[in-house]
Amino acid sequence: MFIGHYALAFAARPRVKQPGLGTLIFAAAWADLLWPILLLLGIEKVQLLAGSRQHPPMDFLSYPWSHSLVLDVVWALLLALVLSRGRWTRREQVIFGALVVSHWVLDWATHRPDMPLWPGGARYGLGLWNHMAAAVTIEVLLFAACLATYLRATRARGRAGHVSLWSFVAFIGLIYVADVTGGPPPPSVTALGIFGLMGWLGPLWGRWIEGTRDPVEA
Numbered sequence: 644m645f646i647g648h649y650a651l652a653f654a655a656r657p658r659v660k661q662p663g664l665g666t667l668i669f670a671a672a673w674a675d676l677l678w679p680i681l682l683l684l685g686i687e688k689v690q691l692l693a694g695s696r697q698h699p700p701m702d703f704l705s706y707p708w709s710h711s712l713v714l715d716v717v718w719a720l721l722l723a724l725v726l727s728r729g730r731w732t733r734r735e736q737v738i739f740g741a742l743v744v745s746h747w748v749l750d751w752a753t754h755r756p757d758m759p760l761w762p763g764g765a766r767y768g769l770g771l772w773n774h775m776a777a778a779v780t781i782e783v784l785l786f787a788a789c790l791a792t793y794l795r796a797t798r799a800r801g802r803a804g805h806v807s808l809w810s811f812v813a814f815i816g817l818i819y820v821a822d823v824t825g826g827p828p829p830p831s832v833t834a835l836g837i838f839g840l841m842g843w844l845g846p847l848w849g850r851w852i853e854g855t856r857d858p859v860e861a
């Protein structure tokens with residue numbers, strides 16, 4: 644999944660006081676933030692399938708550190724501990740950690756059986772990507788519902804509060820459309836890795852959105 648991960652971060656924001664939207668996006672996207680780095684370092688492996696009609700045109704050969712369930716649980720515990728620095732409530736830590744692990748669950752739904760339970764363990768995947776119309780419908784509906792939750796819970800502080808949010812939605816929306824309509828495959832694994840590093844814009848954008856919108860008092 645792609646926009647589905649951001650969706651859950653938006654939905655989680657009204658449920659916590661402390662971690663801001665940037666931190667929640669970081670949590671939901673963590674596996675995909677780590678992956679391009681490990682790809683560029685040659686630690687995790689992908690095979691590009693030039694000319695294939697498969698979506699996406701690549702096989703995820705091995706990504707145990709970023710995309711195995713057990714490691715994602717470990718990352719969730721570690722990151723919640725390190726980032727909260729004792730300031731978050733237990734509930735906020737749990738929501739943050741659940742977002743990190745939610746990445747595995749959403750990817751499991753869309754990926755072919757390539758999502759390992761643990762490094763070297765059995766690999767699972769529901770393979771929604773084999774039914775693109777269904778996959779896109781579910782992901783877009785999920786995103787719309789979660790964004791609506793966030794919109795109800797926050798109010799723009801002046802123009803910047805609109806620009807920050809809607810520019811982010813447009814940015815990830817454009818990447819998503821290019822992705823699902825089968826844009827040209829990346830020319831190399833290195834190019835894919837470098838493109839993937841753009842994901843780090845997500846948490847930064849989230850920080851900007853956070854700083855320009857206020858919670859609506861219930």
Ligand SMILES: [Zn+2]
Nearest residue numbers: 674675746750
């Ligand atoms: Zn992923």
